[in-house]
Amino acid sequence: MAVTIKDVAREADVSIATVSKILNNKPYISESTTQHVKEVMKRLNYHPNAQASNFKYKRSGNIVFLAVTELHTAFHNPHMFEILCGAQNVIRNKDYNLPFMGVSDTQDAYESVKKIVGCNTADGILVHGSATSRPLVDFLVKNNFPHIIIGRPPFASSTCWIDTNNRVSGQMAMEYLEECGYTQIAFIGGPKSDEISRHRLQGFVSYMNINRLTIQDDFIKYGTYTKESGFLMMEELLCQPTLPDAVICENNQIAMGAVHAAEKHQLSIPKDMGLITFDDYPLSQLIDPPLTVIDIDVHEIGRQAASILLQKINNPALQVQSFVTLPNLIIRSSTQNQNKMSHSLI
Incomplete structure (x- = not known):
């Protein structure tokens, strides 16, 4: 007994x-x-008896992590699970469960949130950017339900969100490549409609403009977040009269395709062309050569999101809209410092 x-x-x-x-x-x-x-x-x-205690104090003891999931999500979007782990490390010490709810699309996410709030099955919700939509955000704000959106929504709202500064990431990539001595720099990214890709590109363009560097329109390519798209975009760059001496790839999948295209054209990385990407997934070190990356501590984003949400549960009036982490440069062998090489030859 x-x-x-x-x-x-x-x-x-x-x-x-x-x-x-x-x-x-x-x-x-x-x-x-x-x-x-x-x-x-x-x-x-x-x-x-946690269930009895929760009933007494009118709490569910749950904080839901909501995200869109599909086939191969773990491969194409591994940072989602790093965020989840960061949140779990905070929540598990606070007498809360962290159930994961995967949905098929943003409409499904909206319907799921309405059910969570209506049935009082959670005390708060962490919404991954993949599940965010204006109806969902408006519903959470209207009902004053404790929440944190992970990733700044692409529209004006009084919702609570946290994010990393992707414009700074684009600027850092460009600044490092210029320090290395690269001058003809291309950017190959995801769809024009993608918020993260657009912000990283804006950081790249902003740095170029501030430092009065030439931006070639045909050095900016849009595609999808796949190896195949990276290969095709790199092929387009390599078929032009003037070749870039460095390429910024918006994610690891695109970078993998870009490396294969360079190999097809018998170009050596980094001897003939430098290459830099974003996010230090395990894949970035498996590609030959290992990739220089602008890394984002997504685990810390998860920790911060959970910490802020716990505060909001205790203080529903709390409003948070902020960038919580700064990117970090990890130098590997897909880039080389052209300036240092020049000095060593003198």
């Missing part, structure tokens, strides 16, 4: 109310009594 709070109170020779206060971290109980009761709990192997 399971040990009850009455058993603990009797064994510790205190009242049930005292045990309850200790379980709920209430003040005015002496440290010695608290330690004594906790030792009794441990000796009796007592675990409080």
Whole structure:
């Protein structure tokens, strides 16, 4: 038979109310009594009934992580699970469960959120950018339901969100390549409609404009986040009269395709052309040569998102809209410092 709070109170020779206060971290109980009761709990192997406690305090004990999932999501979007792990590391110490809810599209996400709020099955929700839509965001704001959108929504809203600054990522990539001595730099990315790709490109273009560097229109290509698209975009670059001496690839899949296209044209990376990408997925080190990357600490984004959401659950009036992490440059062998090489030859 399971040990009850009455058993603990009797064994510790205190009242049930005292045990309850200790379980709920209430003040005015002496440290010695608290330690004594906790030792009794441990000796009796007592675990409080979380479901009953949640019912009493009108809480579900759940924080939902919502994201769009499809075939090969783990391969094409691995940062989603790093974010999830970061959030879990915070939430597991706060007496909350973190159920993962995968949905087919943004409409499905919207319907799922309405059900969560209507049935009171969660105390808060972390919404991955893949599941974000204006109806979903408007619904959460209207109902004042504790939430954090992971990734800045591509529209104006009073919703709570956190993100990394992808414009800074694009600027960092360009700044590093210029420091290395590259001058003819191309950018191959995802669809024009994609927010992340567009912001990274804006950072690249902004740096070029501020430093009065020439931007060649035919050095900017749009495609999809696939190896095949990366190959085709690189092929287009390599069939032009003037070749770039460095290429910024918007993700690892595109970079893999770009490397294969360079090999087809018998170009050596980094000897003939430098290459840099974003996000330090395991794939970036498996490609030959290992890729120089502008990395984003997505695990920390998950931690920050969960921490802020816990604060918002306790203080529904809290509003947060911010960039929480800065990118980090990891130099590997897909780029080389042309300036240093020139000096060494003198």
